[in-house]
Amino acid sequence: DGGITQSPKYLFRKEGQNVTLSCEQNLNHDAMYWYRQDPGQGLRLIYYSQIVNDFQKGDIAEGYSVSREKKESFPLTVTSAQKNPTAFYLCASTQQNTEAFFGQGTRLTVV
Amino acid sequence: KQEVTQIPAALSVPEGENLVLNCSFTDSAIYNLQWFRQDPGKGLTSLLLIQSSQREQTSGRLNASLDKSSGRSTLYIAASQPGDSATYLCAVDNYGQNFVFGPGTRLSVLP
Numbered sequence: 093d094g095g096i097t098q099s100p101k102y103l104f105r106k107e108g109q110n111v112t113l114s115c116e117q118n119l120n121h122d123a124m125y126w127y128r129q130d131p132g133q134g135l136r137l138i139y140y141s142q143i144v145n146d147f148q149k150g151d152i153a154e155g156y157s158v159s160r161e162k163k164e165s166f167p168l169t170v171t172s173a174q175k176n177p178t179a180f181y182l183c184a185s186t187q188q189n190t191e192a193f194f195g196q197g198t199r200l201t202v203v
Numbered sequence: 204k205q206e207v208t209q210i211p212a213a214l215s216v217p218e219g220e221n222l223v224l225n226c227s228f229t230d231s232a233i234y235n236l237q238w239f240r241q242d243p244g245k246g247l248t249s250l251l252l253i254q255s256s257q258r259e260q261t262s263g264r265l266n267a268s269l270d271k272s273s274g275r276s277t278l279y280i281a282a283s284q285p286g287d288s289a290t291y292l293c294a295v296d297n298y299g300q301n302f303v304f305g306p307g308t309r310l311s312v313l314p
Contacts, residue, residue, distance in 0.1 A: 134306040189234045194247040
């Protein structure tokens with residue numbers, strides 16, 4: 093079945109630690125996105141990539157980094173520079189002007 | 204900058220009612236508009252995609268309309284059921300650059 097997979101489902105980060113969230117899709121989509129969702133708030137764009145080896149900052153990119161070495165993969169690293177990383181992270185993919193598909197999300201908690 | 208709003212923020216209805224959720228956006232230069240459903244702690248599930256050249260789309264008990272010139276979309280749910288309880292999000296595709304989301308409407312359908 094085609095789809096988009098995020099892992100892990102839950103992730104715990106210690107203060108000062110970098111963590112990486114995985115996002116893989118087998119839909120052959122060119123574009124991939126990372127969003128952050130906080131309780132009671134809408135989705136905010138962190139980074140997006142429209143093609144392999146290229147990506148753009150979204151509205152809240154500070155403290156995050158991404159790579160797009162393969163079409164099917166778009167990992168997100170939450171660095172120690174992100175001061176308030178506790179949130180629900182959602183990855184999405186789409187082909188130009190078609191339906192967007194989302195993963196099931198990763199809930200990151202700072203301990 | 205594109206802004207998306209949704210009214211109402213929350214809605215509680217008895218089972219069987221027909222209901223309308225509203226979405227407004229400020230910039231009519233969009234590829235498409237998509238309606239999503241989100242269950243608590245889960246990712247987003249696509250419900251309907253309306254291309255910018257279309258006026259409406261239907262899927263089962265759901266009907267979505269788009270008036271691009273006025274920056275409005277509505278999601279009509281017929282004969283609501285308790286299983287329809289979720290948060291409903293609309294998102295506009297800004298010519299492939301990113302999706303801008305509204306804050307969502309939290310729907311409760313009471314048995």
